[in-house]
Structure formats: C-alpha cells, structure tokens
Amino acid sequence: MSLSLGSRRLTVESRPVPSRLVRFLAPTFSVALAFVIGALILVATGQDPLLAYTEMIRKGFVGRLALTGTLIIATPLIFTGLAAVVSFRMKVWNIGAEGQFILGAVASSGVGLWVGDQVGGPLGIVLMLVAGALAGALFAALAALPRAYLNTDEVISTLMLNFVALGIMNYLIFSSFSFWRDPGRATFPVGKFVEDVLFLPRMVGRLHVGLIIALAFTVVIWWALRYTKWGFELMVTGDSPRAALYSGMRVDRKILSVLMVSGALAGLGGGIEVGGVLHNLDPRALSLGVGFTGIVVAALARLSPFGVIPVAILVASFSNAAPGLQVLGIPSEIVILLEGILFLCIVAGEWFLRNAIRVERTAGPAGAEAPAS
Amino acid sequence: MAESVPEVPSGEAARLAGITKHFFGVAANEDVDFDLRWGEIHALLGENGAGKSTLCSVLAGLYHPDSGEIHLDGDRVDLGSPHQALDHGVGMVYQHFRLVDRFTVAENLTLGHPETGFFTSRRSLERQVGELGRRYGLEVSPQAAVWQLSVGEQQRVEILKLLYRGVRILILDEPTAVLTPQESQNLFGTLRALADDGRAIIFVTHKLDEVMAVADRVTVLRDGRKVGAMPTSEADPATLARLMVGRDLSVTERPRTAPGEPVLSIKGVTAEGDRGLEAIRDVEIEVRASQIVGVAGVAGNGQRELAEVVTGLRRPKRGQIIMGGVDITRSTTLERIKLGLGFVPEDRMRTGMAGGLPLAANLALKAYRQPPLSKGPVLSKQAMEDRARTLEKQFDIRGVRGALPTSLLSGGNIQRAILARELSARPRVLVAAAPTRGLDVAAIQAIRQLLIEEADAGTAILMISEDLEEILDLSDEVIVLYEGQVMDRLPRDRADPDLLGMLMAGRGVDAA
Structure with missing residues (x-):
C-alpha cells in the first residue's frame, strides 16, 4: 500500500514483530491521545478539562468509599472481560456475555430464593454461584452448538441471544408474577430478596469477596491458557483451524467448550453480582451493559487475563466517578465518551504495532517511472 | 462472423x-x-x-x-x-x-467502469449485456447476484466485464x-x-x-x-x-531396500473437491514398507484431495483405505495419527504449521498429548522447549528465535521442522505433498535425503509432487494423476520424463 504526496511517497509495510519500544509507545500514546481528544471535547462544550480529570481520579480512587466503590463495579467487569478473553483468544467471538451475565443472575437468584436459609450460608452461596455459571454456560451453548456443527455465525447468534436474556429477565419481574417477583410490592415491581445468610461476605465497607473470586479466576484462566492441553489446543485452533484439524484436534468440540467456558465466566459474574451487591433479581441494575463493557475491557487488555484487572478497574473508576461529576455540572456522559475514545485510540494504536510507515522520496509520480534496465 | x-x-x-x-x-x-x-x-x-x-x-x-x-x-x-x-x-x-459476491451481474459490470456516473441506465446496460452474451455465448442474467451463479457463469461475468470495458x-x-x-x-x-x-x-x-x-x-x-x-x-x-518438462534431469540411482509388505492400500477411492465436483475418481494405490510411491501430475488434478482423504481431512464418497491391516476409511485424523500416519502437507504455513505460534509449539502439535510433554491435562512447557531444542539440533533447523512466530522462518527451515515433527513420531506411513516446492537447492537435497533414509528405515512413503525430477529421483513406482484419475502406474525403470509429461497432460501412451 502506498500513497503519493508530491515528490514523497508514503509506504506502509507490515511489521511482523513489533519492537519493545513500539510495544510500549503505541498504547501509551493511544491513552494520552484519548485524554487529549477528550479534553478538546470538554473545552468545546465549555468545561474545564483539568477539573473534570482531577475529579474523575478523585471520585474514582481517592478515599475508602471511592476505592471500594470502584472495585465493586470492577468485579463483574473482570468476569465478563475474562469471558471475552477466553473466546477471543480462539478467534471465536462471544458477543453474548451480556445475556450470559443476565441469565447467570436469574439462575443464582432463583436458586438463592429456592434454598432460602435451609442449607446454610456457605453451601447456599456455592449453589448460587454454580447455578449462575451453569446457566451462563448453557445459554452460551445455544449459540455454540450451531457454531460448532453447522458453522453458523456466532457473532450474530450470541448478540441476538442478549435480547432474549433481557426479555426473560424483564418478563420474570415486570410482566409476570413469577417466583422471582416480590408479591408484597404493589407499586414498582422488584425481585424478592434472598436470605441474609446468602449474602457474599464483605471485606472492607461494601466490598465483598467477589473481587477475590474474580482475581482467583483470573489466575486460573491464565494458567489454563498457558499450561494445559486445553489452552494449547485453543491457541493452535485460534491461530490456524486447519493446522488444528491436521494435528488431530476436534475443532468442533473445542469451539463448544471454549464458548461454554466463556459463558460460564459471564454467568458466574452475574451470580456474584446477585450474591454480593443486589441480593435480588433487579433488571435495572443488571442491564447496564456489563457484558458489552467486558468486550471493551478485554480488547484494551489486549486479551491478556492479567491485563483485564487494571483495565476493568480503570473503566469501573469512570463509572464510579460519573455521578460525582454530574454534581459539579460536568455531564456524566463524558465518561462514556472517554471510554469510547479510549477504545478507538487503542484499536488505532494496534494498527501502528503491526505496520510501519516509511516516507520515501520519489523522482516523479509513480506511474511515470522509466523501467530500470 | x-x-x-x-x-x-x-x-x-x-x-x-x-x-x-x-x-x-x-x-x-x-x-x-x-x-x-x-x-x-x-x-x-x-x-x-x-x-x-x-x-x-x-x-x-x-x-x-x-x-x-x-x-x-x-x-x-x-x-x-x-x-x-x-x-x-x-x-x-x-x-x-x-467479483463482488453480493452485487448483481450488472452492478459488477458497472463497478469501476470509467463511464459509470452516479446514476446509470439499467436498461441500456442490460440490453448491452444481453447483446454481448448472445453474440459470444456468454448468456447470464444481468439481475442475478454473483453468489448465485455457478463458477462457469461467474467466469462469463469476468469476460463480460472486460468486453464491456472495451478490452x-x-x-x-x-x-x-x-x-x-x-x-x-x-x-x-x-x-x-x-x-x-x-x-x-x-x-x-x-x-x-x-x-x-x-x-x-x-x-x-x-x-x-x-x-x-x-x-x-x-x-x-x-x-x-x-x-x-524436458529439462536435463539429474537422476541418481540409489541402492534400495527391497519393499516389504503392503502398508497403505487405497482401494477405488472417489472423493469430492471443495466445489462439490468429483476431484478424485476410483483411485487405486498401494504402498509397501520401505517403498516410495510418487504421485506425479500437474497441480489441481486431485493431488490435494488425495492427500486429504488419506489423512482424514476429507471424507471419501466411495472406496476404502487400509493401513497396516486396519480399515481407516472412517477413522478420525487423530486415530490415524495414533496408528502411525505422518503427513507433510502441501500448505505448510496454515495446515502444516500454526504460523503465528512459536516453533516449540508447532513441533509439539502431535506429541503434546503424551508424556513427557503433558501429564493428564497439564502441559510441561519445559519438556516442550527441551524437545524443540533437541529436534532443532537433530534436523538442523536454523533461524529460530524463542517465542517469535514460526512463519518468520525460511521455507526450508519450516519444512525441516515439519519433517522433524512427523518423523520423530516414528510413522509407519508418511504422506508427503510437494515436499520441496519453493525451497533452495541445499534444503531440497536435505529434505530428499531425509525421505530416502526414512524409507530405508522401513516407512512406506506416498509422495505427491509436481516436480518430475523429484518423482524420478526418489520413487520406486510412479503414479500419474490426471483429472482425478490414475492415468498409469509405472515402475521406476519404465518412467521417463517424456512419457510422464504426456501422461500428466492427459495423453495416454497410445495417443502419442
């Protein structure tokens, strides 16, 4: 690919192996650029970017309340982020973490309401979380089975299943007198709350042990991707499905298992959100796009399991800071805007990782070169 | 006219x-x-x-x-x-x-045409297409979307496109x-x-x-x-x-181990290609232990499909494949690998290797299932690396740099690596497709030497190659494939370049 500009020609060359310097510079530059563009937009809308940014950091991180708030929001993002990492690593695109997360919440709240205080705290919580993970895995299987055996497009199917999940949840609370709905509330419909024994233990303030579980699963996923046959097969299939078939791997089963693991992670995230924060099935709190944000988190983390943690925390700090900004008269939408710009800049930066641009001087326009003889 | x-x-x-x-x-x-x-x-x-x-x-x-x-x-x-x-x-x-699959024939014709304005007269275009089509036997419906057309019809659209441009x-x-x-x-x-x-x-x-x-x-x-x-x-x-084809072929005679028992028998195998047409038809091939059977032919005459059918990547429509007395016609690729089938595929970078992964991973593509590379579900990275170092030395694979993608190696080193992986599994049967295509002279010599040594050690080798020199150099028996069928099978001493050239181009001996 080349572009002529007068007597200069810009040539784009692919860079098979980015140097260490470029690998550091590209993302750093991207993040900086995102904040600069964000600042320009703030200035254009008559806001003080410096004030906005300092407030974002203050409301996101400074103080116990701000920090625990951010970590609570980050916990489900780590799960949906890991869900995306696992599937994207194999170049199978699970866009359905949103729906799997929701159904995980439906299943775990259902199990929580069903067991009540009959089995005690620890076992009840484990049952809730297992139910969440299982529901997420089975819901993902709805898209995974046709993908593995009929080669349907999983992007479309997982995406559309999100709306099915959302519909199911809304039906259970708003449109029916289901097992999940609190019959005692005559006004705005809400979900029944599970017994106190089924609340995830808290560590600091409202920060619950879900974060520890999230960190543990990050380690497990990192290890499974790197040090197991399963991870090896996933890596080979992702790089070249033909090479995987050639070496005797069952690519169809691989797709099924990877999508189900991905769904289980998202579903577990839903279960933890119910057990740690909501304690009931709350459609408004569960349809904030945690699954979709997980995709952004995974992409910004460059599909590294450990990268998911800081990115999830950063993105969570934005959400945590948003209401505080509103108080200062800075529209809270700025955080969504920043998230979007950040994403675009990182993706653009990726291109610079893989391509180099060279400027060459040319004698004249490209077509008029005399044949060398 | x-x-x-x-x-x-x-x-x-x-x-x-x-x-x-x-x-x-x-x-x-x-x-x-x-x-x-x-x-x-x-x-x-x-x-x-x-x-x-x-x-x-x-x-x-x-x-x-x-x-x-x-x-x-x-x-x-x-x-x-x-x-x-x-x-x-x-x-x-x-x-x-x-062609743009989603576009109609007419849209493909106007795409990129210098006279295409923002609006074009569909009717005049369709009239012209119809006229050109009738005159030259290029009938195709202008309103049809390209993806609905057969390959032959798509080719007509390509020709029409050029005629419409005034070529x-x-x-x-x-x-x-x-x-x-x-x-x-x-x-x-x-x-x-x-x-x-x-x-x-x-x-x-x-x-x-x-x-x-x-x-x-x-x-x-x-x-x-x-x-x-x-x-x-x-x-x-x-x-x-x-x-x-008649270049000076430097054919070197070599002392050969006498062939042993038949190890691979392909019996009346018919299989379809990617387009659903029969790519190989009633193919009969037998390879004995210590024997190299060369399959000659110009590319696209069923060689790829033959290799895929034998290795389990493609299902045959009819026929039977027997390996070491076991009917493997319906076996999975993994079962065949376990029975001792090695495969050097034609497409090295995407089939033979996962090009984006490091060499150590690619050398482990088949051995990762057993100890010492894995115990139960857990992989030993160290054993993988150690094995890679050993194979690199043994097979003289050069230019390896740690975790960098295998695709950065030269063609010759990639092929050595594939052979290293396949031969280190001690196969009974080795299918080698285009084993030296695109390699430099030194690498070609090394690869051929490896194949000969492997045959002498008792492996039955089915070698598919478009290179006549290679076929004549290595094979004990030559099979010529033309349009998916076996034109002839010749023992090495009866095969000569002229005769093979005729057979490869679809001319039987009697037609010469």
Whole structure:
C-alpha cells in the first residue's frame, strides 16, 4: 500500500514483530491521545478539562468509599472481560456475555430464593454461584452448538441471544408474577430478596469477596491458557483451524467448550453480582451493559487475563466517578465518551504495532517511472 | 462472423521484448519475448512455476518488469497499473475471480467502469449485456447476484466485464482449471468467436489437449524462459510435452531396500473437491514398507484431495483405505495419527504449521498429548522447549528465535521442522505433498535425503509432487494423476520424463 504526496511517497509495510519500544509507545500514546481528544471535547462544550480529570481520579480512587466503590463495579467487569478473553483468544467471538451475565443472575437468584436459609450460608452461596455459571454456560451453548456443527455465525447468534436474556429477565419481574417477583410490592415491581445468610461476605465497607473470586479466576484462566492441553489446543485452533484439524484436534468440540467456558465466566459474574451487591433479581441494575463493557475491557487488555484487572478497574473508576461529576455540572456522559475514545485510540494504536510507515522520496509520480534496465 | 465488426484488424496486437522479472532474487521471467496477433488465440503453455502467470501479469499491468519492453498495437507503452492496461484495451481474467459476491451481474459490470456516473441506465446496460452474451455465448442474467451463479457463469461475468470495458486483448489465466469439461467446451466456443471478431486472446494452460483444440499458436515457457513458439498446426503433443518438462534431469540411482509388505492400500477411492465436483475418481494405490510411491501430475488434478482423504481431512464418497491391516476409511485424523500416519502437507504455513505460534509449539502439535510433554491435562512447557531444542539440533533447523512466530522462518527451515515433527513420531506411513516446492537447492537435497533414509528405515512413503525430477529421483513406482484419475502406474525403470509429461497432460501412451 502506498500513497503519493508530491515528490514523497508514503509506504506502509507490515511489521511482523513489533519492537519493545513500539510495544510500549503505541498504547501509551493511544491513552494520552484519548485524554487529549477528550479534553478538546470538554473545552468545546465549555468545561474545564483539568477539573473534570482531577475529579474523575478523585471520585474514582481517592478515599475508602471511592476505592471500594470502584472495585465493586470492577468485579463483574473482570468476569465478563475474562469471558471475552477466553473466546477471543480462539478467534471465536462471544458477543453474548451480556445475556450470559443476565441469565447467570436469574439462575443464582432463583436458586438463592429456592434454598432460602435451609442449607446454610456457605453451601447456599456455592449453589448460587454454580447455578449462575451453569446457566451462563448453557445459554452460551445455544449459540455454540450451531457454531460448532453447522458453522453458523456466532457473532450474530450470541448478540441476538442478549435480547432474549433481557426479555426473560424483564418478563420474570415486570410482566409476570413469577417466583422471582416480590408479591408484597404493589407499586414498582422488584425481585424478592434472598436470605441474609446468602449474602457474599464483605471485606472492607461494601466490598465483598467477589473481587477475590474474580482475581482467583483470573489466575486460573491464565494458567489454563498457558499450561494445559486445553489452552494449547485453543491457541493452535485460534491461530490456524486447519493446522488444528491436521494435528488431530476436534475443532468442533473445542469451539463448544471454549464458548461454554466463556459463558460460564459471564454467568458466574452475574451470580456474584446477585450474591454480593443486589441480593435480588433487579433488571435495572443488571442491564447496564456489563457484558458489552467486558468486550471493551478485554480488547484494551489486549486479551491478556492479567491485563483485564487494571483495565476493568480503570473503566469501573469512570463509572464510579460519573455521578460525582454530574454534581459539579460536568455531564456524566463524558465518561462514556472517554471510554469510547479510549477504545478507538487503542484499536488505532494496534494498527501502528503491526505496520510501519516509511516516507520515501520519489523522482516523479509513480506511474511515470522509466523501467530500470 | 467478421461482418458484425466493421474492420477486422490484422497484424501485431502486442509484443513483449526481453521481459525479465525477479521476485526476491528468483527469476520468474528471464528475457522472454512474446508476440500476439489480432484475431488469434495464443496458448501459453508451461508447468506450474514456469512463469506464465508472471508474463501475463506484466502485460496486464499488474507487475512492472525489471527490464524489457511492452508494445501495444505498434507503440511502446509503460503500464503502471491494471487500470492503465485496461485503458489500452488489455484485460485479464484471473484464476481467482474478482467479483463482488453480493452485487448483481450488472452492478459488477458497472463497478469501476470509467463511464459509470452516479446514476446509470439499467436498461441500456442490460440490453448491452444481453447483446454481448448472445453474440459470444456468454448468456447470464444481468439481475442475478454473483453468489448465485455457478463458477462457469461467474467466469462469463469476468469476460463480460472486460468486453464491456472495451478490452481487445483478453488474457485468461488457466480458465479451464475451475470448469467442467462441458463448460470448457462452451468457453472454447466463446474464445473462438471473440478471436474471429478481431480480438487477440492469450490462453494460459498446462493441458496439451486444450492447446491442440483451441489455440492458433502456442508459446512454451519453462523455468521462466521461452523455450519454443510455433503455430499449433505445426506442433504435436509429444514435442510440446518435451518442451514443457524436458529439462536435463539429474537422476541418481540409489541402492534400495527391497519393499516389504503392503502398508497403505487405497482401494477405488472417489472423493469430492471443495466445489462439490468429483476431484478424485476410483483411485487405486498401494504402498509397501520401505517403498516410495510418487504421485506425479500437474497441480489441481486431485493431488490435494488425495492427500486429504488419506489423512482424514476429507471424507471419501466411495472406496476404502487400509493401513497396516486396519480399515481407516472412517477413522478420525487423530486415530490415524495414533496408528502411525505422518503427513507433510502441501500448505505448510496454515495446515502444516500454526504460523503465528512459536516453533516449540508447532513441533509439539502431535506429541503434546503424551508424556513427557503433558501429564493428564497439564502441559510441561519445559519438556516442550527441551524437545524443540533437541529436534532443532537433530534436523538442523536454523533461524529460530524463542517465542517469535514460526512463519518468520525460511521455507526450508519450516519444512525441516515439519519433517522433524512427523518423523520423530516414528510413522509407519508418511504422506508427503510437494515436499520441496519453493525451497533452495541445499534444503531440497536435505529434505530428499531425509525421505530416502526414512524409507530405508522401513516407512512406506506416498509422495505427491509436481516436480518430475523429484518423482524420478526418489520413487520406486510412479503414479500419474490426471483429472482425478490414475492415468498409469509405472515402475521406476519404465518412467521417463517424456512419457510422464504426456501422461500428466492427459495423453495416454497410445495417443502419442
């Protein structure tokens, strides 16, 4: 690919192996650029970017309340982020973490309401979380089975299943007198709350042990991707499905298992959100796009399991800071805007990782070169 | 037929003089002269890699020659892009069609056409398409979407696209490779009608019958050089075959271990290709222990499908495959690997290797399932690395740099790595497809030596190759595949290049 500009020609060359310097510079530059563009937009809308940014950091991180708030929001993002990492690593695109997360919440709240205080705290919580993970895995299987055996497009199917999940949840609370709905509330419909024994233990303030579980699963996923046959097969299939078939791997089963693991992670995230924060099935709190944000988190983390943690925390700090900004008269939408710009800049930066641009001087326009003889 | 066009031009349509084109230091064309007259169908004959496509691409403006001149209609021109070539009336139908699947035929025709404005008259376009179609036997519905058309119809659209652009020199790169025999016959009719209207046609092929059937003149290329040109009326298939493949073959006799028991038997196997047509038909091959059976043939005559059927990547429609007494016709690839089947695939970078992964992972592609590389579900990275180091040393794989993608290695080292992986599994049967294609001389020697040693150690080798020298050098028995069928099977001492050349081009012994 080349572009002529007068007597200069810009040539784009692919860079098979980015140097260490470029690998550091590209993302750093991207993040900086995102904040600069964000600042320009703030200035254009008559806001003080410096004030906005300092407030974002203050409301996101400074103080116990701000920090625990951010970590609570980050916990489900780590799960949906890991869900995306696992599937994207194999170049199978699970866009359905949103729906799997929701159904995980439906299943775990259902199990929580069903067991009540009959089995005690620890076992009840484990049952809730297992139910969440299982529901997420089975819901993902709805898209995974046709993908593995009929080669349907999983992007479309997982995406559309999100709306099915959302519909199911809304039906259970708003449109029916289901097992999940609190019959005692005559006004705005809400979900029944599970017994106190089924609340995830808290560590600091409202920060619950879900974060520890999230960190543990990050380690497990990192290890499974790197040090197991399963991870090896996933890596080979992702790089070249033909090479995987050639070496005797069952690519169809691989797709099924990877999508189900991905769904289980998202579903577990839903279960933890119910057990740690909501304690009931709350459609408004569960349809904030945690699954979709997980995709952004995974992409910004460059599909590294450990990268998911800081990115999830950063993105969570934005959400945590948003209401505080509103108080200062800075529209809270700025955080969504920043998230979007950040994403675009990182993706653009990726291109610079893989391509180099060279400027060459040319004698004249490209077509008029005399044949060398 | 000439009355429909006012004047039928005669004389020289195009002349290429001293065309040389190198790719990364390898000559694809070396000092090639070529001339084309109005009103003729000119066949460009040669084996794979003889430089046919490169020469055509130079004329079509896709490649700029390193040296040499292009004259069109008597004037020297410089073709900087396919676009400029089209403006000079030169157009090419590539082997891989360049159509937009979702668009209709009419939309594909107007796409990129210089006279296409923002609005175009659909009716006048459809009328013109209909007219061109009737006159040249290129009937196709202008409203049909391209993805709905058969391959033959898509090819017609490609030709129509060029005619609609006013192209008068048409280049077709192996146009019959994707066609059924009936479609090929129709295409020949079309080409003849186009030539009779005064256009000049270049027809690239490696099939002798097609040259004799359709071309007025033929130019033969071999190893990037022109080795002959003559009117077809003065040519005979045997001469052309010799020109096409008859290089000096350095055949080295070698003492051979006597072949043992039959280890691999392919019995009456028929299988479909990707397009759903039968790619191999009733193929019978038997390979004994310590024997190398060479499958010769020009690419695209069923070799890939044969290899895939044997290795389990493709299901046969009929027939049976027996390996070491076990019927493996329905076995999975993994079961075959466990029974001792090794495979060196033709497509090294995407099938033989996961190119983006480090070499150590690729060397473990099959061995990762057992200790010491894994225990239960857990992988030992250390054992993987250690094994990679050992194999790198043993098979002299060079240029490895830790975790970098395997695809950065040179072709020869990649092939050594594939052989290292396959041979270290101690196979009973090895299927090797195009084992030395594109490699340098030293690597070719090393790979061939490895194959010979492996056969001497008792492995049955089925070697599929388009390289006659390789076939003659290594094989104990030669099988010639043509259009998916076994043309003949010859013991090594009865196979000679001329005879193989004829068989590969679809000519039986009696037809010579």
